[in-house]
Structures are given as structure tokens and as C-alpha cells.
Amino acid sequence: MTQLVFFLEEPSAREMLKGLLPRLFPNTYEMVYLVFEGKQDLEKRLPRKLRAWQRADARFIVLQDKDSADCVELKQRLAQLCTQAGREDALVRIACHELESWYLGDLTAVATAIGPAGLARQQGSRKFRDPDRLANPYQELKRIAPEYQKVSGSRTIGPYLSIENNRSISFNVFISGIQRLIAEGATI
Template sequence: MNPIIVFLLEEPSAKEMLNGLLPRLIPSHIATQCIAFQGKQDLERNIVRKMRGWKAPNTLFVVMRDQDSGDCQVIKKNLQGLCFQGNRPDALVRIACKELESWYLADLQAVEKGLGIDGLARNQNKAKFRNPDHLGSPSKELSALTNGEYQKIGGSRRIGPHLNPENQRSNSFTVFVSGLKALVDRFDQ
């Protein structure tokens, strides 16, 4: 059976973004499945059950959620504990600091292309967009920058295919991409 990577996600917007990004990160011989939940509490309530119930062999899991206002290390430790309870201690846990939208703000060229708004990329050198993981509310910043054009699900669907996996302005995005590459390498050994 072909290997599979299952993504357990906080929200549908993450699934939409990954649908556009993953084909450029994961070789075609590795299947992917994205399961979106309705918020972080729903995700956390269901991790153990989903992992224990997953019977397909040759499967690795990725759990991804936003940091929001929480402590990143506490959130990650809690999620790793849930993965351990789900008999998947090898699951990759990644946190988007502060929100998924910080990944988009780190790649304004992708936002410009995806949303069809000329001139956004020229804002990339402004201080707040050089390291958007530190912004208090990246989703509000993105909405303001795009004059309300960005909407979570539709915007993620449109931006995801244009995100540059090599972009390093968001450390949490860089860590996500490198972790995913390491998972792929585990299948290819």
C-alpha cells in the first residue's frame, strides 16, 4: 500500500491552503489526506480517536493549529501528548505563529498572485512583513492590506498554490516545510 500523510487541521482554511501547497512538497507516490476540524477545541477533542481509529498501514500524521494568544511550547507539548495517547508518538506537530495568515503575510507575492491585487508584493520590505510571526493579529493585517478582499477559506484556496516553499520570512512556515520534508524522507529511506 502506498504511504500516506494525514493532516489533522484546526480549520478548513488550512486544508484549502495545503491543497495548493502540498503538491509542490510531497512526491506523487505519497498520498495525502487533510481532515479539517471546526476550531482548536474540536481538533484537540478528536486527535486521539482519529489516530487510534486509523488502520491503514504506512501512515504518518501531521497535526497543525494556530498559536493564537497561547504559549507555543505549551500548545505543542499538549498536542504531542494527545498524539502519544493516540499511539502515534511519531506524529509531526506544527504551530502557525500566531495565525496561518502570518504565512501569507510572509509571502506577499503569493497573496498578490492569488488574490489578483497588483502592488501588494512591494510591501514585503516593510518591517511588519519581514517577520510576520510576531504580529498580534495577522488575519486583521491581511484583511486591511487587501481592503477586505482576503476571506479565510476562499483566500487560502487562492493563495496556497502560489506560496513559495523556500520563503523564510515566517519561521513557523519554514519549520513546517522542513518537518514535512523530513517526513517524506522517512518514507523514501
């Protein structure tokens, strides 16, 4: 069974992926989540972890928040670390600005998971049409869904995130990247 190995900067990403990915790949892949203690820890330890991985059938995905960094520079830096470790085929994806942007891209999932009930109606408003543009999505999500907590909220929202209907461009790029990585790996 092929491994999908995720390098993540925080536990909330793992919890969201545990709810999301089984709907994409039910019982087809072994999911491995390596959670680091923030961005700096991820960047410091990523090359060593990639070099040490022994399974030939493993596929690697690196996910990190953009926060206030330049998205292109951040992605290039992470891709360079993967290349230096001999894993130029690793998929590098950036959540713009934060993982919460992905949740704001699907307010129906947020409303279903943690409420409030009428939240989904706001998806068409200007603010939530392109949630990747919001400078501080965590604060925005906390404002409209006060019950949200990073880890437990991610665990609760993940199973409801729509794979087809999310307004976050970075979420859609993440999903299509994984699907492409899997399709390319199927021939190996």
C-alpha cells in the first residue's frame, strides 16, 4: 500500500486532513502525518526526514501556512529543501494565509460542524468569495464562529469540507496537487 507522507507545521492541519483525506482516498493509501513544532522546526528538520525515509512507494506532501511571507519565495524555499534531500518529486503546497482560509472557503462545512446555523448564507458576501485574501483568517473565523478552536475545530470541520465547492484557491490547488501526485504515482 502506497504511503502518503504529510509534513505539517501544526497539529490542526493533521486533524483537518484526517477528516478530509479518507473521502478522497478511502482505504487506498496509508496516511502518515509528521507534525512539527511550527514553520522553523519543519524547515530545519524536513531535509533530514526526507532523506531518511525508506519506503520506495512513499509520496511526500509538504503543507505550510503562508502567514505574512511571500508565497512564491516560501514555496521555492521548501521545494529547494526537498530537492536538496533528493525528493524533488515532493509536492509543496501553501495555505494562503492560514489553514482557516480553507474553512472560510466553505462556510457550510463550518456551520455544519460548529455553527452558527445561518453562517452558510454569508459565503456569497464579498469578504468570503476569496478567503485567501483575508489577512487574518483565524481572527475572522473566530469572530463569525466563536466556538472555533484550532485543533478541535479542525478535527470537527475536516470531515465536512467540500472537495468540489471551496472558495479558497489554495485549498483547491492543494486538492488538485494531491490528485495529480496520486495519478502520476499510479504508473510507477
